[in-house]
Amino acid sequence: MTDPEDLVERVRDGELRLHELEDHADHDTAAEARRLLLERETATELEAIGDYAFPAETAEPNIENMIGAAQVPMGVVGPVPVSGGAATGDHYLPLATTEGALLASVNRGLGVIRSAGGADARVTKNGMTRAPVFRVAGVAEAAETVEWVDENTEALAEAAESTTSHGELIDVEPYVVGDSVYLRFAYDTKDAMGMNMATIATGEACEIVEAETPADLVALSGNLCSDKKPAAINAVEGRGRSVTADAVIPGELVEERLHTTPEAIAEANTRKNLTGSAKAGSLGFNAHAANVVAAAFLATGQDEAQVVEAANAITTMDARENEGGTTDLYASVSLASLEVGTVGGGTKLPTQAEALEVLGLRGGGDPPGSNADALAEIIAVGALAGELSLLGALSSRHLASAHEDLGR
Incomplete structure (x- = not known):
């Protein structure tokens, strides 16, 4: 077995370059050698970075010059009933984030949606672009x-x-x-x-x-695609999956669980997400949809930079009078450019593959494309829950106190 110390010396002597170490040792030894070199060059202990739970060789398609892994806390929200074109029934959604209170907020929104009978979700357009x-x-x-x-x-x-x-x-x-x-x-x-x-x-x-x-x-790319950049063409024409989720929340449930009213949430959404976003020149007309998308992307092995396009989302909230004469809340979120997959890329990494297993969506679907459609629909419902919870907290003026209560 190759000694990592020997590899370090050969790099220092100029005989080898960092990216060549896998040609002379197995992937884990190469990663260890890079850590040793960095520890000595920067006087830094890399114990946590080097404590990863998968063979380094499995990450070869995903990274170069590997030294270890970045460990992000992962939690789970749900379950919530989803009635989708591809996703049906109850689903737990793994989310990886460092933002305290995010999962608590999303889980609160999912709880309200579940009590209201669940959410509908549909992928309305599909097309990965290159221009x-x-x-x-x-x-x-x-x-x-x-x-x-x-x-x-x-x-x-x-x-x-x-x-x-x-x-x-x-x-x-x-x-x-x-x-x-x-x-x-x-x-x-x-x-x-x-x-x-x-x-x-x-x-x-x-x-x-x-x-x-x-x-x-x-x-080969003229930026009209447009990949990993805010772009109106993606907000209008879509890229990847365009997906919408919606739910109707009874007024009494809004008052009991969110401590506000359908009218107050609808007004907060109009003044904040629509008028405020328009005044700011934003491409996204939502409260924080990218929060849920980013956490789902990290958990399930998506390309995290494409959260930029996923923030092209519009949230609508309307107070609707029902047949009984009381008022319900109609809530929806439409993500124009949700770029997700269940095969290839980071979905093959062991941690992310397990998260997809939790969703029941690891690998290719039958028919092809159905697993990625289902993932898009479930993420959209998670984003809807996050929008509902945050707008409820804002309209009830409980946002700051909620963070204080959670200590973060």
């Missing part, structure tokens, strides 16, 4: 390129789908800006989040575009 940018001489060549693309979508689909056994090209939407042509490819990636799948498939299709049109590829 390359091409150079043309001018608008005449741009129009020629766009016309060819419109007439040859089947040829592009054949090229793109030749790279994957699962992905399916749904649409190619062209955009012209001067002498730049952007083609926004959208794919059904089934149970994979699908960013890499879309990139590889689009690269193959771009070769056809270059061969058949005057356009020259400048960059």
Whole structure:
């Protein structure tokens, strides 16, 4: 077995570079050697970072220059009945976060939703996008390129789908800006989040575009996708899964459990989430939907940077008079760009795979895509619970006291 001390000396002598250690030792020994080097270079003890519970080799597709693991506390909320297009019945939702009071708040909202009979949720649109940018001489060549693309979508689909056994090209939407042509490819990636799948498939299709049109590829991603950046196109057109969850909460339940009224919550939502967000120029019109999404992403192995797009959410709250003459609260949250998968990427890591097992959604679904749809619906209900709880706390003026009571 290779001695990690020997690897440290070889790095210090310039014989090896940090990323080459796995070529000379097993993955755990390589990680140990990097920790030893860092401890000596920075005078830092890395005992906690080095105390991880999975073989380092399993993380090879997910990280380079591994030294250990970042351990984030994980809790669970629920169960809550979800009536979805893919998710049905009761579900526990694992959430990983360092924000105290978050799970308590979400669990409070889920409890109210459960007492009200559960929530409905539906994935209304699905399409992972990649948008390359091409150079043309001018608008005449741009129009020629766009016309060819419109007439040859089947040829592009054949090229793109030749790279994957699962992905399916749904649409190619062209955009012209001067002498730049952007083609926004959208794919059904089934149970994979699908960013890499879309990139590889689009690269193959771009070769056809270059061969058949005057356009020259400048960059495989032209930022019209748009990945990991706030973007209006994702808020409007969606990226990944567009999903909505809603519930009707009886007025007496709002008063008993949230200590406020449907009218007060609806007003708080309008003035805060809608008017306040509009004045701020926000792309997200919600209270804190990204909080639940981020915690679910960390727990289930999603790409955490894509929380940026997941914050493209709109929360609506309306006071509705029911047949009995009393007032109920209609509550919904619509996430335009929830990019999730149950296969590939971080979902293969042991901790995250276990969290998906808790949800009953590990691996591919039957039919393909159903597990990722179900995950999106459950996360949306969790986000709805978080919105309901926070707006209830704000409208009852209990937010600060709740944090004080919990000591955080």
